[in-house]
Amino acid sequence: MAEMTYRGAIAAAIAQEMDRDPSVVLIGEDIGAAGGVFKLTEGLFDRFGPERVRDTPISEQAIVGAVMGAAMTGLRPIGELMFSDFFAVTWDMVVNQIAKTRYMTDGQVALPLVLRTANGAGLRFGAQHSQSIENWAMAIPGLKVVAPSNPADMHGLLAAAIRDPDPVIVCEHKALFALKGEVPDGEHVTPLGEAAIVRAGGDATIVALAAMVPRAVEAAAALAAEHGIDAEVIDLRTLIPLDAQAILRSVAKTSRLFTVEENPRVGGWGAEIVSLVAEEGFYSLDAPIVRITTPHIPLPSASVLEDLAIPTVERIVSTVKRTLDEAK
Amino acid sequence: MAEMTYRGAIAAAIAQEMDRDPSVVLIGEDIGAAGGVFKLTEGLFDRFGPERVRDTPISEQAIVGAVMGAAMTGLRPIGELMFSDFFAVTWDMVVNQIAKTRYMTDGQVALPLVLRTANGAGLRFGAQHSQSIENWAMAIPGLKVVAPSNPADMHGLLAAAIRDPDPVIVCEHKALFALKGEVPDGEHVTPLGEAAIVRAGGDATIVALAAMVPRAVEAAAALAAEHGIDAEVIDLRTLIPLDAQAILRSVAKTSRLFTVEENPRVGGWGAEIVSLVAEEGFYSLDAPIVRITTPHIPLPSASVLEDLAIPTVERIVSTVKRTLDEAK
Amino acid sequence: MTNASEAASPAPPARVERALGLSLYRVMQQCRLLETRAQELFFEGLVRGTTHLGIGQEAVAAGFAGAMRADDYTFCTYRGHNHTIARGVPMAPILAELFGRATGLLGGKGGSMHLTSVEHGAMGSYAIVGAHLPIALGAAWSAQYRKSGQVAVCFFGDGTTNIGAFHEALNMAAVWKAPVVFVCENNQYMEYTPIGAVTSVARPAADRAAAYGLEPIVVDGNDVEAVHAVATTAIDRARAGDGPSLIEALTYRHGGHSRADPGKYRPDDEVASWKARDPIPAFRSRLEAAGVTAADLDAIDEAIRADVAAAEAEARAAPEPGPEVLETQVWADGGSSWRN
Amino acid sequence: MTNASEAASPAPPARVERALGLSLYRVMQQCRLLETRAQELFFEGLVRGTTHLGIGQEAVAAGFAGAMRADDYTFCTYRGHNHTIARGVPMAPILAELFGRATGLLGGKGGSMHLTSVEHGAMGSYAIVGAHLPIALGAAWSAQYRKSGQVAVCFFGDGTTNIGAFHEALNMAAVWKAPVVFVCENNQYMEYTPIGAVTSVARPAADRAAAYGLEPIVVDGNDVEAVHAVATTAIDRARAGDGPSLIEALTYRHGGHSRADPGKYRPDDEVASWKARDPIPAFRSRLEAAGVTAADLDAIDEAIRADVAAAEAEARAAPEPGPEVLETQVWADGGSSWRN
């Protein structure tokens, strides 16, 4: 085990896979000589050279299109979109081309590619640089979606995404870049599609993702300490494939479900989890299912406002407490 | 009352608003002299001239950007995107610019604009020309979303969208273009945000939108005739603003909820309706909530496959029947 | 087969050697005869959804395909039947795809707008204007990285030069010296709108070449020999590592934009003058002037007619796809499951 | 204030008349002194999130703003402080916005990257590269339709010339003869990457002008008089109905791209040579050569310093926004309610 930052785990996972497979290449803006604006790809250019770590112009459609063209002709390319908000500029390439081509060609075209991106809020960057777009990607058949919450998962899931035969969107959470944690030594790969029960509990299930996981864990501790509520916390880790069974099993035990997400109120991934349980776990439930989300607003830049917008530990605690109280 | 097609109602509503307000202008590809590839804007060019009905190059980013710039400087522009799939090409303009600018500028910038688009499946156009993207738009704070199911609503809601002070996405369903219906004479405007109870019933609530409304109505008739199940059918008409109360009131009465949508399985608008009721209407429910959707696949082009993918009357009937049977 | 230019001065003899000439002719006729039949079948209701025919533009497809190596890549648009045929993809699965049958090239999942045959280097037909230019660049980048010597050829229309993806792909290809040839088939119209009405320059592709440090190249897209020559030069250049080219081929679609569009927005004399320059009879005359007999050419036509008829019979007899394929091939495991 | 070019040949006298000269100088100094202080405050932690400074590029903002009519429109990028100041927006709400205070220009909702003041014609700062070019075109189209005589001026960087929206906006503006002036501030870098490394032509904007039927126009972006002259011509042309222009202004940012970036990827001598061509001391010398006294100029500087200090004090004293504004102004009814 080595201690590593979430940021460091990204470059380490990419290096691990580039060492292993010469068809892995990386392109994006300022990722090469400069090592990326968030220093996520530092050292890769020096180690693997300009043919494998390539700087691009500001041309997100060309970046993502090129990644697709390379993937269909024998490479395993990784494209970086500096901020996840920029997916909007190249959404056609992602949803109409990459996501649909295997199906449209009845399996003739394989697209083993990764699109990595800095996702989420917390850095006071304002509405156009702080979004959480994992829910956009989740709604598109043909994409897989990964959003790790800690360095070990960042490393393991990114490596798995690079090896995966399908297009994978990897959401790297900006607020977690400096987070430190243990990462197993040796080749570390974590299968896509397995949620992690990060805290076991019997009274309520809290489903979270990425930067909301540490908050959910902290909230669960507070709920136990202050209110005697023993919550189970599930880190989804990947939205697609979704570990639906982990959620259903947990709800079967706890009978109460909460989701904690950075997405704006309407149409976030939480709604999908709720819908799954409202259909398949309905008879286990004994309280309303409550989503804890950002309000349905663009994200504000001022620190106090941004902090108010994103779900807090206090909001999780009070929502769970109130819902369980009312259900009694 | 005049009989009109859904297609005709579009041009009629635009003409009504252009007559009324000289700041209303229309741009898009082939919409002028040619009257649009679906003949949705036929006659407008001859009547209002090239300054108000303007053909554009194939430049969706420029079309939508120009609409935004015009809206912030005194016009009430309408932009046409020929197929809703093309929203992906200009998604940045829609979600990062149009949706966020009022909030980011703390209300300085008003954006009274409409983006109209041919949405939905049924014409065997394949995966890149058949999508239902109303769920994409619904998830973006700052956008309003309209999706009419009949000529009268098409006329009334489009007129309301043009008068609305906010950006409105109007989804015009391709499979309904030829549908005929009565449209009230005189200035016909239908407020945004009011669902319609198109069939009253006490045993189950079926929430539908656009082309799924006639199917839900037909299914309700079959459920009554064949199975003695008396379903209430709600046509949402607008997703944002959402008539949540209409849904909650209905579920309070029927205790069972179904949604019928063209969206792929994961992350459709149905999930938002389910989540709303699973939280706020939970104690009324006595059966699982079931979404009837397209599978989580891109849309196939072959007629038989496309017909299998989109929710059918039979699928609605059997799903409602089975769910109610199992709940007994 | 009558020759539309008979009334004019006699055709000069073909310059290309006989085998190549016959092959270019054959490919153009394959395109023409298959599409002509497909259009009839659209009106009969057998071809469903939509079609975008390239009748009149065959010389571009044949000229380029004839200059490509078997492992080179073709990227084209919804108006892609010609390019797919030109790479040697058999007719029966193409027609079956247009009919939406199980034996279709894409199993009925893609349709007319998405013809693809990876084994023939036909890397897809793309229906969002402009999207495939960056994708073709990506294939070229891959070939460059793999040092495979492959070249990507990317076809698109005049209207496509005004969309953002065009610009991004051209710039990045030029910076990377990627082995890709961008071919604008300037058929004068973006759907129903004359290209000049929505474009800030007279030659939508050629007048943009300098913006990417490239030479402006214009070719008579109805002269299959001229196309073949330009294609050979550009492909050789790409293969040699000298980077991309942007070529504007002037041509015309004889029919409407798609489906049942009769193309009435076009002046009659414009249509007539372009039809008089139909690439197929023009090239036939040249071949004859170079000594190929009418009988040889007629035999080719007949063989193709027979192929089309056989393909049609096969496609008609093919079953509709069954429900079991609806949810296959969303992901690489062959299925559509997104959860456990 | 020392003059960096003192060592070189003496400055030629300013050509513009005194009042305009002083005004251009004042605007440049306002930009410089406010941004210099903002940077210090960023390192103190008072300015949050991010900033992108235009120190070194002030001549472009001042030269253009000085040529605009009060009701003309400015569209700029995240590197937009200069352009916002140049339109006359007061300093206190700008600084308060950078601090995230309730009295900020955007109530703390937008931040440094989105400065907007509609009443001053500052129609927004846009943080997705390229997005505002089509939006500026739309404002110009609106002015054209309303026959208001207004012109939209749109500023962007060299890196922006490689994104699709640039291409679409330029073509559509040219076809529509829209009254918009596109101004590329070529500061030689796209973030940390030299523009030449990712661009297929030497002059990223000027070498693209012909692709839209426009004249290539290059101006010394560090010479405020030259900028003002070019701006006047282009704005007049747009106002007269003669359509858009694309202008490339050569300039340099003295500091890094954003936040704490020290800009170390740039060669020292390159930085030094551009700093020696700092637009402000250069213009000061010209003003002095034209007879403006150092005392007059010092007085301007002092007044601006006092303004900056007052703005800072005001912003420091301002309250943080309260929770009650979090959900306001999503929609025109003032709120965020999306349901009943």
Ligand SMILES: Cc1ncc(C[n+]2csc(CCOP(=O)(O)OP(=O)(O)O)c2C)c(N)n1
């Ligand atoms: C992004 C996008 N916008 C619009 C369309 C609709 N559309 C399909 S073909 C076409 C015209 C294309 O013209 P051109 O590039 O000249 O190709 P041609 O059809 O003439 O071969 C348009 C506007 C589309 N498919 N994609």
Ligand SMILES: Cc1ncc(C[n+]2csc(CCOP(=O)(O)OP(=O)(O)O)c2C)c(N)n1
């Ligand atoms: C679509 C998009 N891609 C990438 C970025 C990240 N980014 C912000 S500024 C910048 C460089 C812009 O360079 P240039 O246009 O020269 O402007 P400058 O910063 O030099 O003023 C980049 C890549 C962005 N904001 N938007």
Ligand SMILES: [Mg+2]
């Ligand atoms: Mg064309």
Ligand SMILES: [Mg+2]
């Ligand atoms: Mg720059």
